[in-house]
Amino acid sequence: MLITEKEIVIKTDKLTKKFGDFVAASEITFEVFKGEIFGFLGANGAGKTTAMKMLIGISNPSSGNAQVAGYDIYKQTEQIKKSIGYMSQKFSLYEDLTIKENIQLFGGIYGLSDKEIKSKSEELITKLGLNTEADKLVASLPLGWKQKLAFSIAIFHQPKIVFLDEPTGGVDPITRRQFWDMIYEASHNGITIFVTTHYMDEAEYCDRVSIMVDGVIKALDSPENLKKQFNAKSMDEVFLMLARGAKRGE
Amino acid sequence: MKQLLTFVKKEFHHILRDKRSMLVLIGLPIVQLLIFGFAITNEVRNTNIAVLDNSKDETTQIIITKIESSQYFDIDRTISTSDQIEKAFKTGKIKVAVIFQQNFQEELAHFNKAQLQIIADATDPNQATTLTNYISSIVVDYQNQVNQQNKLPYTINTETRMLYNPQLKGAYTSVPGVMGMILLLISAMMTSIAIVKEKELGTMEILLVSPMKPRLVVVSKVIPYFIISLINVATILILSVFVLGLPIQGSLLLLIGSTVIYIFCALSLGLLISTITDTQQAAMLISLLGLMLPVVMLSGYAFPIANMPVILQVLSTIVPAKWYIIIVKGVMIKGIDITQIWKELLILVIMTVIFLSISIKRFKIRL
Numbered sequence: 080m081l082i083t084e085k086e087i088v089i090k091t092d093k094l095t096k097k098f099g100d101f102v103a104a105s106e107i108t109f110e111v112f113k114g115e116i117f118g119f120l121g122a123n124g125a126g127k128t129t130a131m132k133m134l135i136g137i138s139n140p141s142s143g144n145a146q147v148a149g150y151d152i153y154k155q156t157e158q159i160k161k162s163i164g165y166m167s168q169k170f171s172l173y174e175d176l177t178i179k180e181n182i183q184l185f186g187g188i189y190g191l192s193d194k195e196i197k198s199k200s201e202e203l204i205t206k207l208g209l210n211t212e213a214d215k216l217v218a219s220l221p222l223g224w225k226q227k228l229a230f231s232i233a234i235f236h237q238p239k240i241v242f243l244d245e246p247t248g249g250v251d252p253i254t255r256r257q258f259w260d261m262i263y264e265a266s267h268n269g270i271t272i273f274v275t276t277h278y279m280d281e282a283e284y285c286d287r288v289s290i291m292v293d294g295v296i297k298a299l300d301s302p303e304n305l306k307k308q309f310n311a312k313s314m315d316e317v318f319l320m321l322a323r324g325a326k327r328g329e
Numbered sequence: 330m331k332q333l334l335t336f337v338k339k340e341f342h343h344i345l346r347d348k349r350s351m352l353v354l355i356g357l358p359i360v361q362l363l364i365f366g367f368a369i370t371n372e373v374r375n376t377n378i379a380v381l382d383n384s385k386d387e388t389t390q391i392i393i394t395k396i397e398s399s400q401y402f403d404i405d406r407t408i409s410t411s412d413q414i415e416k417a418f419k420t421g422k423i424k425v426a427v428i429f430q431q432n433f434q435e436e437l438a439h440f441n442k443a444q445l446q447i448i449a450d451a452t453d454p455n456q457a458t459t460l461t462n463y464i465s466s467i468v469v470d471y472q473n474q475v476n477q478q479n480k481l482p483y484t485i486n487t488e489t490r491m492l493y494n495p496q497l498k499g500a501y502t503s504v505p506g507v508m509g510m511i512l513l514l515i516s517a518m519m520t521s522i523a524i525v526k527e528k529e530l531g532t533m534e535i536l537l538v539s540p541m542k543p544r545l546v547v548v549s550k551v552i553p554y555f556i557i558s559l560i561n562v563a564t565i566l567i568l569s570v571f572v573l574g575l576p577i578q579g580s581l582l583l584l585i586g587s588t589v590i591y592i593f594c595a596l597s598l599g600l601l602i603s604t605i606t607d608t609q610q611a612a613m614l615i616s617l618l619g620l621m622l623p624v625v626m627l628s629g630y631a632f633p634i635a636n637m638p639v640i641l642q643v644l645s646t647i648v649p650a651k652w653y654i655i656i657v658k659g660v661m662i663k664g665i666d667i668t669q670i671w672k673e674l675l676i677l678v679i680m681t682v683i684f685l686s687i688s689i690k691r692f693k694i695r696l
């Protein structure tokens with residue numbers, strides 16, 4: 080990234096989530112800059128999803144502070160929700176609605192006008208090459224297409240930040256590559272990408288990554304620097320070195 | 330507002346595209362209404378009855394004692410005028426009234442004939458028939474006893490009148506019962522499944538992250554089922570009036586008003602179920618076992634509550650359908666007005682408030 084003056088869009092300060100005695104996320108502190116692709120890495124159960132849920136306002140932190148898009152996660156959840164998009168690891172569109180209806184529904188939920196929805200949805204359908212399928216049920220699409228559509232809908236309302244929770248789970252490598260092209264494009268258009276994944280090849284695509292082990296951020300830097308720091312050939316090696324000490328299993 | 334409309338439209342898409350649930354939602358009420366009314370049998374015990382003794386002589390005393398000493402009847406001694414009897418019927422305090430003519434014993438002695446009137450509440454026709462038969466047989470029994478001692482046989486004519494449902498039609502019980510059941514099924518079960526489905530598929534998370542308020546999500550989930558419930562009420566009423574020949578004696582407005590309250594009660598129960606379950610199967614099981622069974626067993630629709638063990642009688646008071654069925658029977662069949670059902674209505678309102686406040690509290694905890 081060639082950003083000289085970095086605008087901070089996510090800032091957390093010792094964000095912690097406890098479930099009883101279990102500390103799912105412990106004193107997480109990091110910053111994410113505008114337009115960057117921020118990879119949030121960790122094994123299953125490391126606390127990635129928990130941390131993300133606090134940022135998108137569906138889980139209350141036990142302690143600590145955070146700001147998303149300049150808004151406080153305790154007091155300004157309404158504003159945050161308007162500024163972000165979200166795609167979860169579960170497939171998140173309505174299978175029994177058509178492609179068009181799904182786009183219209185989410186456009187409506189995010190308060191876009193009918194005119195905007197109409198013109199933008201036509202644009203989107205053409206871009207995805209789904210013109211002939213637009214009136215078919217989403218259930219009839221292959222998984223890769225569904226994921227691409229879900230991502231397009233998550234950024235349909237032009238959010239400042241889009242949160243992707245393991246967006247490419249179960250998708251073939253070619254589609255994953257195409258999916259990442261879409262992510263690059265969104266990032267190029269100024270949308271900040273916050274993505275969790277456990278595919279280490281995907282980590283290489285990120286501008287910066289953080290690696291979480293047992294609820295704690297163990298490393299945070301660009302993939303380049305991390306590989307240098309740990310004297311590793313790939314992110315995979317870096318990750319294995321860090322995750323080896325993990326006590327929590329899958 | 331636009332969010333709401335967009336979302337309600339989506340809900341209707343879900344419902345209309347699922348042919349199976351459409352069949353359940355629209356077809357089930359009709360089928361149930363037509364099938365149910367014919368298969369209900371009642372055994373009666375400890376029924377409250379009133380006795381109006383206009384003669385107060387030895388013979389009437391003996392008959393009253395005989396009635397009272399049977400296991401079937403408890404005589405309510407506070408009732409002593411025909412006005413009180415009418416009132417007691419309307420409030421459901423008594424099921425049967427036995428009225429002796431004046432000078433019963435004298436008539437019997439001089440003319441070998443006397444009149445005894447049995448009036449039964451035939452809102453529940455099978456029960457009414459059974460009850461009047463019991464009383465008739467007690468009287469006949471007394472006659473036979475007396476005839477053994479006397480040379481001149483006495484004759485007591487019993488004259489029976491079936492109140493509210495003179496033709497003893499099964500529809501008189503099946504219509505209120507089916508209404509109580511169907512509305513609960515559609516409003517509570519279908520709503521809870523619809524909400525839990527979003528949780529299970531993961532779409533609920535997307536909605537909670539969106540600027541759409543959770544309250545709005547819930548309201549727009551509930552609206553389609555509210556509308557479908559109203560359509561079903563209309564279908565059931567039209568069928569019962571024109572096909573089953575059951576008249577609506579009371580105010581239609583009151584009937585529909587109380588039905589709307591009952592639908593709200595069922596919807597809030599559905600919400601409550603959706604907050605305590607995470608899978609559609611669990612929601613369906615809880616709705617079926619936790620709602621349908623009590624409605625069929627404990628609402629007084631299939632089996633008279635008065636015959637149940639005390640524990641079940643206590644349990645029956647927390648079944649919303651019990652109160653709704655009392656209201657429907659009262660308004661539809663007996664033609665009573667709001668002054669006689671306000672208590673039942675109030676209970677339904679209180680239940681709704683309780684269910685709603687628990688669900689709202691639980692819904693927040695999840696966020």
